[in-house]
Amino acid sequence: MPRRIVVVGGDAAGMSAASTVKRALGDSADVLVLERQPWTSYSACGIPYWIAGDVPTLDDLIARTPDEHRANGIDVRTETVVTGLDLDSGKVTARDADGERSYGYDELVIATGAEPQVPEVPGADAEGIYGVQTLDQGAAVLDALEHDPKHVVVVGSGYIGLEMAEACVRRGLETVVVGRSPQPMTGLDPELGTVVADEMRRDGITVRSSETVTAFETDAHGRLRAAVTDQGTIETDLVILGTGVKARTELAAAAGLSLGVKDALPVDGRGRVDADRHVWAAGDCVESFHRVSRRPTYVPLGTHANKQGVVVGKNLAGHPLAFPGVVGTAMTKVVTLEIALTGLGETDAAEAGFEPVPVTVEATTFAGYMPGVRDMTIRVVADRPSRRLLGAQIVGREGSALRIDSFALALWNEMTVDDLMMTDLGYAPPYSSVWDPVQQAARRAASVL
């Protein structure tokens, strides 16, 4: 009899796990995926660009449709909401258009993802307030834009907030970003965060920092009228929640599983939540191990979700494979400013027990004498006693952000700044400088240490 594998959630992690195990086991596995929405395997990260108009249609964001997965032998049930997990008897209860029923499993994969953090303030359920985590939320924002709003308040100044602010200002809306932190992109050290705030203002975005939304006001018809903060009232037609996400783990918690950092599910390297009861998890609902701080962390990103899904799928198929953790790499863009970071900032590094020494260098995207060269600022943090690189942050123009990969790989391999300075990175005048910007930063750090 084939093994019955039930996957809760059909986006990156869930479908990667399902596809990987099905490909490996074929007919000896029955793979059932239960997904709340009508879609599978889509790019949530692409939603801001869909709203901005860069991506023409919803379909462009779908990497693989339910039918394509079905053609690969996976039983995908969309618009099916899981309502309960019974881990002792090995059953999942779910509701679809035909009612509620339960599915028995030999192995359970929880890939329930994340949901927008909705501020718990009066009026938060008003019409006109949208998250941008799922395709239906994205479609709802696009519908709202059809009614030609003039003003938008983006709540939150992390990368989702920034990308949505760009989308809105490019669509001609008066755009206000309200963030609780003293500057946009809290992951950035203040010096670089200020550069981002200045850029956003130059792009016509109103940036309100250190400001907390306390309520949303509606008119007599229940329509959104204004966002109220601890510093004033901002009239608006539309609110977009760019407040980050939280792990969607209510089901897991209700089933008695314990939660970790930011309510995410702790898993071992192979993605096991509860080995005895055959429970696995992957994606935006799980904790990750941070290879620099050596602590569990919560980093909901498609890159990790895909890899974690593959890891669970391989292990389900009997091929041991480990997810080795993260170093905290992230990238984003505001209009023409590229932003990227990896590893630990100064404060986080100190909290993790390091002795961080920060240095900042100004560099150019390639040889300074070439046409089209652009500026970038790189800040790196190194550990004084070990001379190890601990983190790097980049803010710059076109051609800056991808440099973060070199820093990420240096962190991954626990390189010192001295080592990194001496590596053999590519050079030609249209691409880099004879001392690559990454190495300029490492060299400065080595010299300061």
Add this chain to the structure above:
Amino acid sequence: MPRRIVVVGGDAAGMSAASTVKRALGDSADVLVLERQPWTSYSACGIPYWIAGDVPTLDDLIARTPDEHRANGIDVRTETVVTGLDLDSGKVTARDADGERSYGYDELVIATGAEPQVPEVPGADAEGIYGVQTLDQGAAVLDALEHDPKHVVVVGSGYIGLEMAEACVRRGLETVVVGRSPQPMTGLDPELGTVVADEMRRDGITVRSSETVTAFETDAHGRLRAAVTDQGTIETDLVILGTGVKARTELAAAAGLSLGVKDALPVDGRGRVDADRHVWAAGDCVESFHRVSRRPTYVPLGTHANKQGVVVGKNLAGHPLAFPGVVGTAMTKVVTLEIALTGLGETDAAEAGFEPVPVTVEATTFAGYMPGVRDMTIRVVADRPSRRLLGAQIVGREGSALRIDSFALALWNEMTVDDLMMTDLGYAPPYSSVWDPVQQAARRAASVL
């Protein structure tokens, strides 16, 4: 009494060594640099872009002038040709406008660089044949272009040949590239070399491969008339030598030092040629250690020259520092095609004793649904028993080449393709895919192994 340090050669390696030791030792070192040309610290790599018209003037290619170095306390003598090294008595003989004289030293740094490989064929000294290694050669080509030539033959199809072919075709010349290898860029595996040749033809460049220049014909006035090959005669007004370079080590050999790979000087990790007699060397005249093949190699590149110069300077100042070797990273561009490689190709890997398994993947520069996305082809070679990455090659459109840095750092750290596949590289739709192209290639290799 201050230590007398004499540096032969005032470009990247020589001036890096001089500057580093002078900065560290100040008045306790007399640093004398003898340079054949009127310039110091210039970008030879920028010459093709100067000739193409991207870089306005010669001065733009000079990172630091002789006077700027003098202001830092370094005694720079330009237009001074070293004619002999006497290592036993610690003397250098040199000739300038005022005649010949000798300079005693406590420490000698040989940074004589490289020179174009001139084909040893009849007529090779004809007027109208130019190398492009030095600023005066670059200036000579620009002078020649003033006389409005119609045809150019570029001899050699390595990166200098390709960059010069681009410069010439962009200046409207009928451009023929003659290369001895079966395809341009011998470092590339044939599959990718073919892509380069096709691209060059599309750009209007005539590519003649597997063809060897046997002579240059001149007219009655000694002016170049044609390049003769083993396959025919190509009439031309101008010949550019893009045949690669050889280490300029005649002086060192004449002084009794033994030469290594391609006549380059063997040095230890600190840049010492002969520790007993206080002889050091750096830059395009020295061998490097290849960290993948574990063999000495010859890689004349500005990136290594700068680092090797710093290494020698630091050691001269009493601060131990090692040059850790190279992994063979190189990049170039032909019109809109980006080319990058690192590590070993299939043939070199087999020669070095590995069991190479090649895989090729087609990827895009970032998320496929975003506007402006471009194609790239990545070929990686991995070792079957150890699963280590051995090399990577990239050919693609704008945004492709810099990815080579991730592969270079993976090689540097001796990562397996399995490790590389699981690293935390940056992702956002305008920059990358959810599986980065680097990781797509690593993943394919892991699966094939």
